[in-house]
Amino acid sequence: MTAVVTPGAPAAPPGTPGAERPPGRRPRRRLTPYWLLLPAALWLAVFFVAPLVYQASTSVQTGSLEEGYRVTWHFATYGEVLERYGEHFLRSFGYAAAATALCLLIGYPLAYMIAFRAGRWRNVLLVMVIAPFFTSFLIRTLAWKTILSDGGPVVGALDVLHVLDVTSRLGLTSDDRVLATPLAVVCGLTYNFLPFMILPLYGSLERIDPSLHEAARDLYATPATTFRKVTFPLSLPGVVAGTLLTFIPASGDYINAQLLGSPNTQMVGNAIQKQFLNVLDYPTAAAMSFVLMALILVAVTVYMRRAGTEELV
Amino acid sequence: MAPPSDTVPPPPRTPSAVPRARRPHPLLAPVRLLRRHAVVVAGTLALAYLLVPNLVVLVFSFNKPAGRFNYEWRTFSTDAWTDPCGVADMCGSLSLSLRIAVLATLGATVLGTLAAFALARYRFRAKGTANALIFLPMAMPEVVMAASxxxxxxxxxVAFGFTTILIAHVMFCLSFVIVAVKARVMSMDPRLEEAARDLYAGPVQTFLRVTLPLAAPGIAAGALLSFALSFDDFIITQFNAGPSTVTFPMFVWGAAQRGTPVQVNVIGTAMFVLAVAIVLVGQVTANHRRRSR
Known part of the structure; x- marks a missing residue:
């Protein structure tokens, strides 16, 4: 479209702002991202944010399923929850922290190996890390029942190596068995969330320029110093992302505690699930999930402050 | 007797600049070798830790258990493999899970891709809020989302069932698709699209022939991820399924309480082999294509 030039008036120089641009074009373009975002944002608002808000109100309601629930600002539910399920919360965070530490210990060498030592096997190894996902994780968790079965080779080996003596003194196992003990639950959690640790670790290790290692070697750094001063600091974003991706889901998990543990190893997830699906006490379930969420939020905030990495997404 | 070597310093390469302790000592060579291999040994052990359960699932798919539970080895048998659907309700739950996963993937991929383009390509005021909204579902334990x-x-x-499961699955898959697609779109070279426009491609043509093919790997990654997440999801599904809609993970959960049929292992192994085969074929064809170019 050509600009209409009034006769007599000098033609507007090219590039003059405003006048000849068809009106409405700019605002429309400014709205484009909102239109693109709208469906996803609506979906999350309705099925993620709204339920959380509703959950907050549920946690201070009283009533029953037959008579209906009413908001009575019954904050006492929170007190009851903390009193009755304090142990569950402690266990959840303890097991999740232990599993996260183990994941880091086990996952770091593997991620390092894939990033720096694998050569052309790199993609094959990555597929092998993701491959377990292809079998339903419930089936794989049940396989641990076989692996850790009483009198099986793993338990036998641990017994011969006197590992079980140490763990039972720490209260992690009892009576020469691993199944139905905290150790089994932590082992299952570690196993289930290990890929979530390895992949971000690999992501940040892979980005490290190998010539930095050479430079460190040229400057007479021992491998240990190179790792401490070069590799590990550069992999910190991966460490932070991996620990969060492991710790958060692990602390809310109830599958490992249910399948591999005993009534004495129940986590918060088990309690929430029971309240929601069996006892049908929705306010208690809501209060528990809120406490869980708040505690995780606090833990993550403190951790992120200390780790100092904020650009994660 | 010869004095300890450090009393007689050999002529330094650069005078006094090289700290003695840093020079690799020949006696330390095996230690260094061991250290170098320690990473490989530890990594291999970690890989074994990851894969042994799959091996157990495979082996026990050929078991003929004595009781209802398939945890102890008895005798070799191919019964389960010849009759994979011989267990009541199992294959029905499998097909239900597949249907939900396909639909959830479709929904999450379409919505997520649109949103990812908005976040990767535009600057707008609500961007921070939008990013937080997308990050939160990934930073929250599943059980909290499930219960709320x-x-x-x-x-x-709302009647629990297929629809509620589908809604929930689209909800938690969305964020993962957005992150995957966004990363890809942000790493794309904008000059390619500018070039297309300079060569008189219209906006639609540019999008279909340049932008979309470039973004395709990210979209595919997001779609694959959400398929896997949806197909394997248990916690959110259990809270939102109601009593009569049983997905495959829910079937396995129920079986874990009542008695695990060997067929569960057959399905697990078959899925594993199929998926690994697909990935390997994809890798090989990708390599082939790269080489033939």
């Missing part, structure tokens, strides 16, 4: 969505459905008197 379930409570909402319950109080809105």
């Amino acid at each position: 969505l379930g409570t909402l459905f319950l109080n809105m008197r």
Whole structure:
């Protein structure tokens, strides 16, 4: 479209702002991202944010399923929850922290190996890390029942190596068995969330320029110093992302505690699930999930402050 | 007797600049070798830790257990493999899970891709809020989302079943698709699209022939991820399924309480082999294509 030039008036120089641009074009373009975002944002608002808000109100309601629930600002539910399920919360965070530490210990060498030592096997190894996902994780968790079965080779080996003596003194196992003990639950959690640790670790290790290692070697750094001063600091974003991706889901998990543990190893997830699906006490379930969420939020905030990495997404 | 070597310093390469302790000592060579291999040994052990359960699942798919539970080895048998659907309700739950996963993937991929383009390509005021909204579902334990969505459905008197599961799955898959696609779109070279426009491609043509093919790997990654997440999801599904809709993970959960049929292992192994085969074929064809170019 050509600009209409009034006769007599000098033609507007090219590039003059405003006048000849068809009106409405700019605002429309400014709205484009909102239109693109709208469906996803609506979906999350309705099925993620709204339920959380509703959950907050549920946690201070009283009533029953037959008579209906009413908001009575019954904050006492929170007190009851903390009193009755304090142990569950402690266990959840303890097991999740232990599993996260183990994941880091086990996952770091593997991620390092894939990033720096694998050569052309790199993609094959990555597929092998993701491959377990292809079998339903419930089936794989049940396989641990076989692996850790009483009198099986793993338990036998641990017994011969006197590992079980140490763990039972720490209260992690009892009576020469691993199944139905905290150790089994932590082992299952570690196993289930290990890929979530390895992949971000690999992501940040892979980005490290190998010539930095050479430079460190040229400057007479021992491998240990190179790792401490070069590799590990550069992999910190991966460490932070991996620990969060492991710790958060692990602390809310109830599958490992249910399948591999005993009534004495129940986590918060088990309690929430029971309240929601069996006892049908929705306010208690809501209060528990809120406490869980708040505690995780606090833990993550403190951790992120200390780790100092904020650009994660 | 010869004095300890450090009393007689050999002529330094650069005078006094090289700290003695840093020079690799020949006696330390095996230690260094061991250290170098320690990473490989530890990594291989970690890989074994990851893969042994799959091996157990495979082996026990050929078991003929004595009781209802398939945890102890008895005798070799191919019964389960010749009759994979011989267990009541199992294959029905499998097909239900597949249907939900396909639909959830479709929904999450379409919505997520649109949103990812908005976040990767535009600057707008609500961007920070939008990013937070997308990050939160990934930073929240599943059980919290599961319970809150379930409570909402319950109080809105929505009938639990296929639809509620699908809604929940699209909800938690969305964020993962957005992150995957966004990363890809942000790493794309904008000059390619400018070039297309300079060569008189219209906006639609540019999008279909340049932008979309470039973004395709990210979209595919997001779609694959959400398929896997949806197909394998248990916690959110259990809270939002109601009593009569049983997905495959829910079937396995039930079986873990009542008795695990060997067929569960057959399905697990078959899925594993199939998926690994697909990935390997994809890798090989990708390599082939790269080489032939």
